[in-house]
Amino acid sequence: KQEVTQIPAALSVPEGENLVLNCSFTDSAIYNLQWFRQDPGKGLTSLLLIQSSQREQTSGRLNASLDKSSGRSTLYIAASQPGDSATYLCAVVRDNYGQNFVFGPGTRLSVLP
Amino acid sequence: GAGVSQSPRYKVAKRGQDVALRCDPISGHVSLFWYQQALGQGPEFLTYFQNEAQLDKSGLPSDRFFAERPEGSVSTLKIQRTQQEDSAVYLCASSVDSYNEQFFGPGTRLTVL
Numbered sequence: 001k002q003e004v005t006q007i008p009a010a011l012s013v014p015e016g017e018n019l020v021l022n023c024s025f026t027d028s029a030i031y032n033l034q035w036f037r038q039d040p041g042k043g044l045t046s047l048l049l050i051q052s053s054q055r056e057q058t059s060g061r062l063n064a065s066l067d068k069s070s071g072r073s074t075l076y077i078a079a080s081q082p083g084d085s086a087t088y089l090c091a092v093v094r095d096n097y098g099q100n101f102v103f104g105p106g107t108r109l110s111v112l113p
Numbered sequence: 114g115a116g117v118s119q120s121p122r123y124k125v126a127k128r129g130q131d132v133a134l135r136c137d138p139i140s141g142h143v144s145l146f147w148y149q150q151a152l153g154q155g156p157e158f159l160t161y162f163q164n165e166a167q168l169d170k171s172g173l174p175s176d177r178f179f180a181e182r183p184e185g186s187v188s189t190l191k192i193q194r195t196q197q198e199d200s201a202v203y204l205c206a207s208s209v210d211s212y213n214e215q216f217f218g219p220g221t222r223l224t225v226l
Contacts, residue, residue: 004155034214043117043204044156044217089155101148101215103155 002027004092004104012110013080021075021107023090028071031093035064035075038087038106047088048075080111115139117218119205125224126195134190134221138207145188146215147180148204156204162188163210195225 003026013019023033032051036044048057048064050073056065063076073090087108091101118137126132138145144163148156149172158172164185173180177196182188192199202222206215 036217041222043219044206046214046216049214091155101146101156101158103148103157105153105155 002030002092002094002102004090004102006088006090006104006107008107009105010108010110012112014112015080015082017080017111018076018078019080019109021077021088021090021109023073023075023104025071025073025092025102027094028068029094030068033064033066033073033090033092034101035062035073036089036091038089044089077109080109082111082113084111085109117205117207117216119203119218119221121221122219123222123224125226127226128195128197130195131191131193132195132223134192134203134223136188136190136205136207136218138186138188138205139216140186141209142207142216143185143210144208144213144215145182146206146208147188147190148206149174150202150204150220152201159190159203192223195223197225199223200225 005024007022034049035047038044050057050066061078066073087106089106091103120135146161147159150156160180161169162182165182177193179191202220204220206217208215
């Protein structure tokens with residue numbers, strides 16, 4: 001059974017810092033991995049989608065990497081801003097069966113002005 | 114609208130009542146997913162439709178949970194004889210087809226008293 005963990009559970013940083021969020025999964029047979037942002041009381045907003053054949057994806061200040069063989073992904077946020085404060089979730093889609101995501105528990109990020 | 118919509122946004126039910134939660138996916142999206150998100154946790158998969166066919170319902174926690182998508186567009190998640198442990202946010206997502214990026218609705222927050 002696929003299990004996804006995220007470290008740290010919560011993170012508080014001053015504005016302007018670069019930071020890294022970590023995601024680990026137990027079964028490397030994944031089709032893709034997606035990073036989401038969730039604001040309180042809101043749904044999930046997709047940030048980056050990495051296919052299993054890719055090593056990284058970039059969007060603006062965000063960069064996500066994938067090491068499928070070791071079961072790890074990182075989300076790098078450059079020059080953090082207070083508006084980045086949210087919960088960040090990673091999710092993996094299993095290979096060859098089913099299209100549903102298995103989510104991690106999330107990292108709650110606070111960027112202090 | 115352009116995104117996934119869900120209704121109601123909030124639902125309070127007395128234990129034992131039946132509830133129905135609605136999801137309107139993005140027009141033309143073949144795949145539709147339901148997830149359950151408990152407080153402080155990542156979403157957990159409930160069920161998946163491709164058009165009107167329910168291809169995976171392995172995540173439904175009990176036979177009190179039932180989902181349908183009769184015409185391949187709008188979907189309804191029904192919970193019979195609600196229990197307190199059913200209290201959660203129920204998220205709906207849709208995608209163009211299997212294995213593509215999923216777009217999430219804002220969720221329905223269900224509170225069972």
